[in-house]
Every structure is written in structure tokens, then in C-alpha cells.
Amino acid sequence: MNLLAIETSCDETAAAVIAETGDPRKPWRLESNIVASQAAIHREWGGVVPELASRQHLRDICGVVEQALDTAGVTLDGLGAVAVTQGPGLVGSLLVGVSFAKSIAWSRGIPLVPVHHLAGHIESLTLQHGEMPLPAAVLVVSGGHTSLYLVREPGRYELIARTRDDAAGEAYDKVAKLLGLGYPGGPVIDRLAKDGNDRAYAFPMPRMTHADRNQPKATAPQGLLPPKIERSVDFSFSGLKTAVLREVRGPGQMEARPLTPKQIADLCASFQRVVVESLLDRTFEAARWLGARSVGIAGGVSANSRLRMDALSRGTALALPVFIPSLALSTDNAAMIAAAGLRAYRAGTTAGWDLNADAALKLG
Ligand code: KG4
Ligand code: ZN
Numbered sequence: 001m002n003l004l005a006i007e008t009s010c011d012e013t014a015a016a017v018i019a020e021t022g023d024p025r026k027p028w029r030l031e032s033n034i035v036a037s038q039a040a041i042h043r044e045w046g047g048v049v050p051e052l053a054s055r056q057h058l059r060d061i062c063g064v065v066e067q068a069l070d071t072a073g074v075t076l077d078g079l080g081a082v083a084v085t086q087g088p089g090l091v092g093s094l095l096v097g098v099s100f101a102k103s104i105a106w107s108r109g110i111p112l113v114p115v116h117h118l119a120g121h122i123e124s125l126t127l128q129h130g131e132m133p134l135p136a137a138v139l140v141v142s143g144g145h146t147s148l149y150l151v152r153e154p155g156r157y158e159l160i161a162r163t164r165d166d167a168a169g170e171a172y173d174k175v176a177k178l179l180g181l182g183y184p185g186g187p188v189i190d191r192l193a194k195d196g197n198d199r200a201y202a203f204p205m206p207r208m209t210h211a212d213r214n215q216p217k218a219t220a221p222q223g224l225l226p227p228k229i230e231r232s233v234d235f236s237f238s239g240l241k242t243a244v245l246r247e248v249r250g251p252g253q254m255e256a257r258p259l260t261p262k263q264i265a266d267l268c269a270s271f272q273r274v275v276v277e278s279l280l281d282r283t284f285e286a287a288r289w290l291g292a293r294s295v296g297i298a299g300g301v302s303a304n305s306r307l308r309m310d311a312l313s314r315g316t317a318l319a320l321p322v323f324i325p326s327l328a329l330s331t332d333n334a335a336m337i338a339a340a341g342l343r344a345y346r347a348g349t350t351a352g353w354d355l356n357a358d359a360a361l362k363l364g
Helices: 038-043 050-072 093-107 115-130 168-178 186-194 240-250 259-289 305-318 335-346
Strands: 002-007 012-019 028-035 082-086 112-116 138-142 144-152 156-164 294-296
Touching: 002 050, 002 093, 002 335, 012 050, 012 335, 028 050, 028 082, 028 115, 028 144, 038 050, 038 335, 050 093, 082 115, 082 335, 093 112, 112 115, 112 144, 112 168, 112 335, 115 144, 115 335, 138 259, 144 259, 144 335, 156 259, 168 186, 168 259, 186 259, 240 259, 259 294, 259 305, 294 305
Parallel strands: 002 082, 082 112, 138 294
Antiparallel strands: 002 012, 012 028, 138 144, 144 156
């Protein structure tokens, strides 16, 4: 069976076709994967402008879907189902994909499958590498989310930890903006950090402590992690962003001071070291307590060269297999939505014609 998937949750209009292989260890084969990025449009504004995003999705969606079908060599009549990102994301953007997918499914009389965007990121790992040894601890790290999931059986995602404030990708984007490096910030900081000294600035390592005055409830379901661990595995990046801001302005100043290229590279490297260490410390700590047999890292920030390298070397040191998607499957795409969609469809999930976009859809 061929499945078409559509993804329009943020600033990429994407469509992909996958087919089933019949091999339970590597269940899906990617037939096409088309992405029209709007980054050039939003760069001018320093971040994603929701209204511009939905309008651009409208312009791009027909061409992107046509190209996905052409590349895969299938027609609408050759599809067995249509999957679409239902949420979370920008509601106007999501609506374009949801309406388009619904129209195709209705007109061809084929099933419509709703997909959670983060389930898509998680299944990018299976699409790329085949089924991971379970249980797996999977970190989804993107512009909107920093969430750690436990996957005990295929298609079941339990939320173990999440960010208490900014997502890691958001911290990259905000720090890049502070340094005048443009949008999106992750790829630029990643590149500049290569020439910087990652110990030049001693930014604080984010910690969730028990001394919090408004101590929040733990994210993980009770009993999965020991009480002393369950709160400390949550993530936090807003303090780090503020520390970079203070450094950029200098003591007591309100305006950014001029920085040399060397200072910028050092700031990027020092910031990135703290982000990567804090992500990996928590992920591997949780993986150990959860008895995980593998670790996965997915989402836009998993494209980061240092995160990839450090994750793989920690995995090697612990003899724990680490899975990361290819660069094309790390940032937003529809291939991952197709994978999660086909998994959900085979488990019996379909939507009615009243399916609506849900900007705050929850997973796990
Ligand atoms: O998954 P994604 O494409 O979209 C969301 O679902 O949010 O992630 C986008 C995020 C952006 O914040 C971007 O700056 C970050 O991923 N990103 C990176 C890198 N490439 C993209 N962050 C760090 N290093 C990179 N190489
Ligand atoms: Zn994403």
C-alpha cells in the first residue's frame, strides 16, 4: 500500500509517499519526500510570522503534493490512505494541510489518518534505521519542543520529561537573534561554534532543583523513575538564554555591545556546549533508570553536529545503541508523518470528515 502524507505545522510545506515493505524489521520504504521551505520569507522578520506562513502553505501545497506523487510514480488513484499532521503547530498552517488531506481522502474514498507532529519525529528514526531495540528513550528536540519519550512498544509514546520553559531550538533561534545571526539560528550557531572555544564563557548548566519554590509536578508517570530523578530530568533553557544576553550586553548595559568574530564564535561554542550537555545528561540518565535498550534523538536540533557526535560517543562508551535521523529527516518533513501515519493506520487509527487542526495537541 502507498500512503501520502502532508505536513504544514510550521514553516515547511511538505508531502511524501511511503510504501510498505512487508519486512517487520524495516517496515517502510520512502518513495518521495518533498519540502518547500519558507525560511527565506520569515528570515526578514527574524522568526516565523504565522499569517505569512499560512498564506505561503496555500501557494505551495498543490505543487508540493503533485511533485511527491510524480517522484513516487503514483497517481491519486494509487493511494491507500492519506496521513496529515493534526497538531501541534500554528493553527492557520495546520488547517491548510488538514483541509487538503481531507479533500483528497474524501474525493478518492480512502482513509484519513491524523498524526501528532512529535510522533512523526519519533518515527523518523524507524523510517531511517528500522525498528529500534525497545524499550527506547527518544529525545525530540525541535523549535517548539524538547520532550523525552519512553517507547515500550511500537506506536506507544509515554512522556518522561519536557522543557519547563523554552525549547532547545527556540533557545538557538533566540541566541542567534541576540548575536545578530539571523533565522533559523541553529544551523548558523552550529557552524560558527566550530571555530570557537567552548570553555571561553562559563554559562550555567540548567538544573531543576527540589528547592524550587513552586515545585512543579513531575512529568513522568508516577513510578517510572525514582522520586529524586523524576523532576531533575526536565529541561530548562531560558536561564541560559538570559546568561548569554547578559554577556552580549556587558555589565549593567541595556544595549548589545559590538562583538568581534572571535567573541561571537566563543559565545556560540560555549552556549552550544551547555545545551548539548544538558540534553544528553538528562536523556542518558533517564535511559539508564528506564532500562532503555536504545536511545533515539530526533527533531530539528538533532541536525546539530555536536549533539550528533557527542550522543554517538556517549552511546559507544555505554554500549547503548544511539539512533539519529539523516539531516533531511531531522528537520520538518512529511516522510516522518507518513511513517507515523502508516503505523497508526495499521493499529486502527483513522479520522472522520470532522477532523480539525489542534494547535495544542498532546502526545503521551
Ligand atoms: O523540527 P523542526 O524543523 O521544526 C519544529 O518542529 O520546531 O526544528 C526547527 C528547529 C529550529 O529552532 C532550528 O534552529 C533548529 O531546529 N535547528 C538546529 C540545527 N538545525 C536546525 N539547531 C541546532 N543545530 C542545528 N544544526
Ligand atoms: Zn518538528
